[in-house]
Amino acid sequence: MNRQQLIAKAQRIVDTRRNDALAQADALHKALRADAVWAQNERALKQAQVDLVMGRGNADDLKRQINSLTRKQNRLLASKGLTAADLQPKYVCTKCNDSGYVNGAMCCCLQKEIRNLIIADSNVINVNYTFDASTETDKHNLAIYKKARQICDGQGNILLIGGTGCGKTYLLTACANHCAQTDKSTLFVTAYSLNATLLDAHLSDTATCQAVLDSLVDVDVLVIDDLGTENVYKNVTAEYLFSIINERIARGKQTFVSTNLSLAALRQRYDERLFSRLVDANRCFVAQLQGADKRFPRPNA
Template sequence: MTERERQHKQVLREFDNRRLENAKTHKLRQQEIYKLLPEIEQIDNQLNLDGVSLIRNMFNQLDNREQYQQQTNNLILQKKALLVENGYSRNYLEPIYNCKPCKDSGFIDNQRCNCFKQSLINLAYKQSNLDNLLATENFTSFDFSLYSPEVIPEIGKSPRQQIKYIHDNAVLFIEDFKHTYNNMIFLGKTGLGKTFLCNCIAKELLDKGHTVLYLSSSQLFKLLEQARFDKENLTSNSRNILQAIYDSELLIIDDLGVEAMTTFVPTDLFNIINTRHLNHLPTIISTNIDINDWAKLYSERIASRFIGNYVLYRFIGMDIRLYKKYGTNI
């Protein structure tokens, strides 16, 4: 079962529980009113009898729908008037729905209702590990002015020109996501916006209904270590994340290189990037490890996969966190 299928199944369960809870509340309201206003119970009983009578007459080819409708309307008006007279809302005994268009089924004419789509998005946000960050770290708050416009002679570009180039390619990555398989590596020193741009991409894709999993490299390899040595104590959420590493539509590994290095890290990393590559599932990796050190730190075959299957985007300039704090690049 893929991450998308698991999320779909979980949302279906949530809608089932929602309907059950609302039906329970409706039943309690009905019992309350019947006890206080027995005449309303009589009206409901009469409405049920009239409905049965209408069906029987239709089977006998007697069409009295107009008379039935008029009588039903009169009874409903009496019922609502009694409720209002006794301090209740006129709709107090109506069925309770969080979403009236689909009546909490999640579907309208076999198509997903907007409420169901939004529930999937909300769940994807929660399971992406980015739920809180994306409210502030997104394309609407992306600020090019934080990057210096001064050209770096040995590169021939300014940090601002370079970040605009990377930004535009990130937008293309999102636009082509459904139809084109691409992987990206964001390479650069700390504080240049690599993680921020990862979060921008994640938010856009989550809002479009795609499954995204974000993990720092420390989180990733710690989880894999637990799965290897302490599997029986894994929580259900951890098990879901482990599966999502391999089947989420986008995996983001942030800060590759800061993890505690063990003999298992190169093998685990290769299995992840290779499995996802074989299944054409995109991966974005951010790192400050220079390309010349990939083979030395991990392995030749990992360096080969990175060079052959990923597009490298190099972030340049000075630490923008310092710029935000002190108002200057130092």
């Protein structure tokens, strides 16, 4: 989805809320009018209000009449377990009454829907993994968080190395969420699912294969979680990955990768060309997160 499609889709979500609120209020009014006493009182009240506005009749008398009819209406409502507030539409956002705009500016509720759609579009699995929500306290890791965030806001690639449980996926997801929220088109994939996609593409006709590769190259930020857990298919895995990452570097697109493997193991697993693109010192921030198990102090800590 492009930006305009996202805004239109978010607006439809907000519009649906408004329509629901109005329809609910309307249904209540209709149900109340089935009561003849209510209906008669409501008509009299409206008439008195119109007369007052139009200057028909004695204003003080009309005001007294309106007060009396309003009190009767409230008594009728109370007898049904309702209050005057129940007659009003129940908007989800009271800032904009679910219109999406306040004084011509986009309301925060519409902006939130747009952000949610961008994140949904980006395939990110956990939207709660964010920089701000992180509970990381390790100084070394916090320095990596800081640098990673700067890269998200700017340019460059990231390769996160570290053992199971050191928080690679958390940080990678936080990067993806951050980029998606700052309007970069973002795609989050596991190496496993990416590899399956590449194999499918390889087995498809040339046009389909190219379309898949183009979509992986076009996205502003490609996030690949857990590189090294996928099967290495001959003529597929390393070859397509190289082609995608190489093209992305050429176009200045950002790629963030996490892996359980050491640099030596990465080099051994993929060919030298792919390895050199993955850890390219000029463009890539290579960082090793530490401390899978924080219960025990590290030596030198």
